[in-house]
Amino acid sequence: MSKASERAYAEIRGLILSGDAVPGAPLTEEALADICGVSRTPVREALRRLESELYVVRSDSQRLFVADWNAQDLAEMFTLRAMLEAHAASRAATRITPQALDCLRACNASLAAAVAAETPDVASFLAENRRFHDIIIAAAASPRLTTMLASLVEQPVVRRTAARYDRAELARSAHEHGELIIAFVAHDAEWAHAVMTGHIRRAFHAFSAADPVK
Amino acid sequence: MSKASERAYAEIRGLILSGDAVPGAPLTEEALADICGVSRTPVREALRRLESELYVVRSDSQRLFVADWNAQDLAEMFTLRAMLEAHAASRAATRITPQALDCLRACNASLAAAVAAETPDVASFLAENRRFHDIIIAAAASPRLTTMLASLVEQPVVRRTAARYDRAELARSAHEHGELIIAFVAHDAEWAHAVMTGHIRRAFHAFSAADPVK
DNA sequence: AGCATCGCTATTGTATACAAAGCGCAGCGG
């Protein structure tokens, strides 16, 4: 995507994810154009994309609003993510290169280090976690899967999840990553699938427990 | 969507589906604007949508081409579609309303009639088949799933598949739909899941057998 | 006072003009 469109997309997405744009609030193209410092044209493109990713919803007559995710929406997102990411792990198991495996190991070592610190470094944990999962998705070598997962892995959700993890739970994430790596080394697609499913679903329940109302 | 955009979308999609625009052929916004009788702006919106639905692909630098899928792409599409649509069937099994069930029955009756004709009416088969699957997806009540499946159910593929079905295979489709309906009546999510998986995967293999090279 | 209707305004949709970026061809040099 081009510069202005991309910028508008990132900016608006940021507004929504940060909570600056509250769920249900109306969005007007012109106001967003001002905020992003571009014209309405790229804003419109960004909004179409955000609409297709369900960050914003279109009302009866074309007016846009910030989407409002309820508990069911989140549950469905986690379910779909578990399904698709497990499939990705399964494909990755038989396709991953030694180089990518090394990356995974390095990545998880950093992650483990972030967890092991006296006060766990949640920011690093998140960054390495994201990287770890991205490597697997890339190794799955399925562009469609990549696209779909991109709209399911919401960092704010992940962050809210991780923020409520205690050290033991963070450590368990690192351990599960380690098990995934072993499954990859063994090229065992089913094992990788199972571990990934468990990994995501545990995150889901940690999230639900932390955020019982929403 | 608004009038001109919608028109451009339908027109371009038609060009691709009819085969007038051959796979791999370049598409320029201006030429399409001329064809559709609108300006480039709505054409661009239509193209974005077609791109997200994978009817067209964007090259290294933003040039658009009619999509051309290879065997791997198709295999992955069918696999993802089987996964997601089986999930949809599973959800639908416990959520579907009696009204929707009636729709399914009516729909499948029409489909069976189209198959039973002396020379099977493939166009009607396709229309009813699409409607049948759409009802199930709607009953699954998961907006994200709906969005994702929209970009996986490619009519050109479905059509090429159905075109190579003989009458027995078309009839088997109708039969499988019937079994799905029974699973829905029983509210048996696992059964619905299994039947749908088989239904899609059979279509995949029928397609592969019919189109061994691509 | 309540409701309906009219008109203004806010917002989205479309067209067009202009800017930027790539691709290809031509001309030049090795």
Added chain:
DNA sequence: CCGCTGCGCTTTGTATACAATAGCGATGCT
């Protein structure tokens, strides 16, 4: 003859102006 470079033309990206439409409020009628 091949390849490289630079220029022009095609194509896409962005901004802006204008058109259409929906929402909202005010005003007047009952």
